[in-house]
Amino acid sequence: MSDILTPAFIVSVLAAAIAAGTALLYACLGELITERAGILNLGIEGIMLMGALSGVAGCLWSGSAWVGAAAALAAGALMASIHAILTVGLRANQVVSGLALTIFGTGLSAFLGRNIVGVPPPESFRRLDVPGLAEIPVLGRILFQQSALVYISFAVTAFLWWYIYRTRAGLRLRALGERPEAADAMGIDVTRLRALYVIAGGALAGLGGAAISLGTNPGWTEGMTAGRGWIAVALVIFAAWNPARAAIGAYLFGGVEAGQFRLQTAGVDLSPFFLNMLPYLFTILVLVLSTREATRRALSAPAALGRSYTREDRG
Amino acid sequence: MSQPSAAPAIAMRGITKRFGNVVANDQVDFSAAWGEVHALVGENGAGKSTLMSILAGLYRPDDGYVEIDGQPVQFRSPRDAIAHGIGMVYQHFMLVDTFSVAENVVMGERTGGVSLQLPRVEQRLAELGETYGLEVDPRARIWQLSVGEQQRVEILRLLYLGARILVFDEPTAVLTPQEAHSLIRTLRGLAAQGFTVIFISHKLDEVLEVADQISILRRGRIVATMPAQGTDRRELARLMVGRDLAPIVEDPAHSPREATITGDTILSLRNVTAIGEKGVPALKQVSLEIQAGETLGVAGVAGNGQSELAEVVTGLRRTTAGAIHVAGRDVTNRPAGEIARAGVAHVPEDRLATGLIGSMDLSANAILREYGQPPLAQGPFLSSAAVANFTDSLIARHDVKAPGRWARLRTLSGGNQQKLLLGRELSGAPRLIVAVHPTRGVDIGATEAIHAALREQRARGAATLLISEDLDELLALSDRIAVMFDGAVMGIVPARGTDPEEIGLLMAGVAPEATAHG
């Protein structure tokens, strides 16, 4: 028991938290830009699974993990384009369409991946120390002894923060989710842009899948995302639609995931079933707490989230 | 600003637009010259807003086309219209509440690179504001601004984006009379500088004040275009309505009022305070009383607490302080159902949002108040036969035109929806009627029927709280008029013998010291 609180242990948990949280972070950022555009996508879990499968398949086909990552991006975009067509183009119910996407993605990935279950990919994203930075005490171990996908996620997070809050395109993105009719009246093509952001968000979620199948758990198995896609959706709320807070949330969950594994190896006597429940219970807790805050301080939730927009239906 | 040219600034040729089976615009020809204020008048539903939405690129016409400076153009979206210098100020402002003024402007700007460059935009906005007398703080968030200021932001934004043809959709509906005067001055100034201003309204006085040219739309067609000089209210009204002016509302000065007021207090509010949607106080220490057989009208510019007043009385909004009594019974913060059972009828502000269920059939809408009482309810069950009877008799009694009780409510016209709602609310012989904009968006026939029903209730001895933005309607139906400003009652004046200008001052928040003092 006493060895679990040593500094070395804590540093290793933090490093593992970032490694484990990265898949979640990509998925969460994908959902975040989707929701900023005013569309709810509950298909993230299915998209991640297709991304995870495509990542492994692309890597097996080419021998390169990078090609695998690109395949995952493409697969995610393709999956999300179904959601875009249905909800943005045809104004279908966003909840049901997202669920359909998850069911579809779960089935399709299990079917298409039937012959590569458990086959180890020839290459995966392994630890790649950043020269110089990796030697910084503590921080270097936590932040810069990670894989390339982790570093890219840092960049994507920073980019999205800058994009959403500091650019004109980001301002228009926010307008889409806040008040599509106002955006439309200002000549912003609501339908096209919403579809674009749904697809871009899907691509990120697909990459999130590959961050598992080519990163933390190399190889493909059915249903390997184990509900991370759903946690990603919940995390967006926790993050108040802010990419920086999304990173904090994702690493928190990564920490729970990594911490429970380490607690078990450290011999803490707690049923693994209860430990596994923690992330889900924690999500509920976070959701309840952040909604309470929301009612009190009018959180920055996109006002038009989940509402489809048809120009001639106004008024 | 613009070179004078022989061709009109804007010409719409043969425009037709249908929504489902409704023809909103039918072969409309409309044109306006540079430097002219051109008013487009017509009743609610005459097709004014549709026509202008086509001009703004928001709707595409089913037939017909638009010319600018004699050149045919085609708009696929508002973006095309903006690129051609057409800008529209909608009745519901197209602003993002959580953005600043400058951010709302940047949103529509097509040039200017990647970053926001807010300081540059803010400076330019300040300059424009000074030039055209439209000062507003470019850094303020929209939700912090008054309605009049928000309208200025809309105009400034269009000027910033290079609009030369400005379209205003009922711009004064949300303004105090004083703000409206100031807007009219601004519009005249813009026209003098060569801008074309198109002004949609159904308020004839202000149309005559602001316009050079007037076009009248009736049932989707242009029935006349004429210079403002040499016409008058009477002629315009006749053209709008399509018949000689049988007074739409009674002239208040001549309306005989039966002495129906009995002295029993039906509604009383004592220092009622409530919080509005945005978390700020929407009602401040409101006190008023209505007696049996009396109608109290409530005037005010939209958004000054009238909606919240109706909501607290009917139990849709909680009060934070004060007490509400109906016929002596304390109903403060009681559930809406209990208040209704205490004899309060409610004709809500937006019938489809609150009082009716558009996607359900007429019977489901008819029984909304009574479904819990016998004979409709048999214990936990609903009696189909009783529901059918109840609905059919409501439809017959109130002359609701509908294919049958199974028809979905949404398929009815606005007037018939309102008649069904009013009929349902009045069927229980209520003690108090809370009616909010009861004739908004309904045709003249239904308006008359609704006014008659309200008068009949008054004669029967019901107390009425009538909230309306139509001063004529208030003057015609009320015994006294309470004027609200910023959540408080500024004053209560008798409906007869009060100068409308005084009501206007109260609406603008000017305390009645000069008139009421001493």
Added chain:
Amino acid sequence: MAEPGLLRGYRIERVPSPPRGSVAIITVLSLLAALIFGGLVLALSGENPLTIYQAMLSGALGNWNGVAETLVKTTPLLLAGLGVAVAFRMQLWNIGAEGQLYFGAIFASWMALYLAPGAPGWLLVPLMIVAAMVGGGLWGLVPGILRAYFGASEIITSLMLNYVAILFSDYLIHGPWRDPQAFGFPGTPAFPDAAWLPRWGTTRVHLGLLFGLVAALLLWFLLRRTRWGYEIGVMGENPRAALYAGMPMARTIILVMALSGALAGLAGMSEVAGIGHQLQRNLSPGYGYAAIIVAWLARLHPIGAVLVAFLLAALTVGGDQLQMSLGLPAAIAPMLQGTILFFLLGGDILTRYRLVKRTPALAAVTRENEPA
């Protein structure tokens, strides 16, 4: 946005109220389109879709055994589907039927194994039904309360509780409730015979199917003929009108979520008491999620749910048969289910809009003014 060339001369018009017949036609067409699309996916991945569909069809409905298995799978799909439908009617997006099903199974097992193991069948089965409905109902109640009083989205909370319920069931099976005599797969001891639901002949079709049919009828009656059903309808279609009419919003949200969970819980009970006769791992292969498809395809109509549940059950049984006959994964079934939903969602637009031919004169003017 440019008009697609295909639509030139036509315009799309909104239909205020879709004709009722067209809804049924769209549903059937969506099913067909989904099969065609699914066939394309199968063909592209190197399988012969016709062989697969034929194998699925004959596996599910080609012989009495297949039909019986289809009815076995219809039972949980129907019960859970009814639960989802009643919640969706109120625009409560309960996607926690899976977890509610598990909790029903857990409570039923608790009753059968520990609370009243000695009771006779006429008493034990009803007790298990009540226990299952309480268990599932509680699991639906939690997201209901969180939604009604905290405003927390029931979509996320009910979903998270699925995972918690499955893990809790695994914990019981591996821990306190584990049958010490069992070899291989962990599970609880077998239920006493009195807890077994009677079966039809030699098939596995059991009394649970009747529960489903009765529940469908009762729910139809509830929604159609009672005050409470009317309130649910109004709250779902226009919550503000419900508030206006003084309907108790928070209470109804909680009760409907509890009812929804109770129905899913009954599905769980009928699985353990009718099929497994013990609580075991992987009790449900995602019935709770498929239930959402059942509800939506049935347009949230209880009687329609009977038909749709049978159809989806046939799809599932057909998928299972593929594993045996062709060695293909059963995952083809959820893939097709997802596809059906896509086409249904997309097809719905056809009920909301219609294509109207422009009169030739109008079309000519429009063309004239298009830039060359």
